[in-house]
Amino acid sequence: MTRTMLGDEIASHAERLVPGSVARAEAGACFLRLETLRETMEALRTDPATDLLHLTNLCGVDYWDHFEVVYHAQSFDKNQLACIKAETYDHDAPVVPSVTPVWFGAWMQECEAYDLLGITFEGHPRLYRIFLWDGYPGFPLRKDFLSMPGGLQPGLSEFAGVAPRQEPPRRAVQ
């Protein structure tokens, strides 16, 4: 059975490896500071006590005022899973350091989070809109997508800036 690491446990390992890297710890997750995120991740990956060799899942969550990036990393030998988080409070232009240099598997998942949530991953080799086309208005997984500038208006099926569809001419009632 995979052991899910407690937040405090990850925090103590992270604090031991990179002092001052932990923002806070919750029951099941550890929040890391953005400034030292990448080196902490690298240390957690290589340290024999944590051995988080495999990044399983990376996704972003929009909480209206801030974004959370959730990393699930696991160790094959120790059979343990850690939930690590990073949060950014700049809701208009969220920036989080990229972990692609640590785990190459983050490459596409970070592109996905950028495409759908608009989180910029600093240091990513090539961040681009992986599913949607360039120039797509707004970021669809954001909670305020419908009221974003240039986004879709509720109830309309056209993009802003595109001429609305002409209504069919109505015939006068005889």
Add this chain to the structure above:
Amino acid sequence: MTSAIKSEPFILNIGPQHPSTHGVFRVKVTVDGERILDAEMVMGYLHRSMEKLAEERTYTQNIPFTDRTDYLASMSNNLGYCLAVEKLAGVEVPERGQAIRVIMAEFQRLASHCMAVGAFTNDTGAWQTPVMWCFREREKVLDLFEMTSGARLTCNYMRIGGVAFDLRKEFEPAARKLLASFPPFIDEMEELLVGNEIFLTRTRGVGVLSHERAANCSLVGPMLRGSGIAWDIRKADPYSGYEKYDFDIPIGYQGDSFDRFIVRLEEMRQSVKIIRQALDGLPGGPHSTQVPLALRPPKGEAYARVEGPRGELGYFVVSDEGPSPYRFHIRAPSFINLSALREMTVGGTVADAIVVLGSIDIVVGEVDR
């Protein structure tokens, strides 16, 4: 005299409409002569924004969505999602429900691996005959699904707290009959392909990935096991009572396309073994617990994963005590397995790139979601 022949790199589009991309997926390869210099993936042709759609629907209404992500493994997707919601809401599944889930998920693996093996041999140039044989066997599995859930492809069979219906009384004899005919079919496929010189030359040493790179690229499933890492969620993190069944994890040694193929073939044998054990020990009792239709799980988040046919399939669900998920994220195995495509194809030929793509076994519905 030095060679006066000069070649210039040019861009070749494989896909989006190409039989070997297994859907609408495009690889833009830069080739110099026959060698690939660069490969760029272009995806999103099938993007339906399921994660956003799921935020507007109740937990139960989201189950049919999960069918349509990986449409070749709808049972496994149902199972992963239901496990995540059950973890979030603290719902226990009765033993019979768990056993039925295992049977269905393993039959789904048989059907999906049939498709994967058949399409892969098609890509290597074994034109049509093996794929039609595989389709013939897959049809029989789909007949069982139709008997149980009423649908063949998008089954929508699992529910939060169990499964939708109990098994019909015709199911067990039909399943046993199919299980009896499956191992000879796998042996036949193996004999047909592994003894074939052309197939071996086309697949051995093509798309080699070391186990360090496989782990670093977040690969899962047969891709990871083909590179020599014995990691299977069914063993490592058992769910739905997998710890009760006796089965092995096949691994490869070279990490090439052939190893991934042979791992899939061997996994089919192990699946047959698991289904036999599950049918023998099928407990009685209810198949499902009563869960309120408008489920409102407590505030929190849950990440549950299953070993789907393509690897670790995870669902990350966040609840804010509302009737629908606050955030719904699918950790899609075939999407993340693609991150190794570039380094496996660069330096090889275009014909090898097709084989490598076939060995990843992508389902574009899941890649794009």
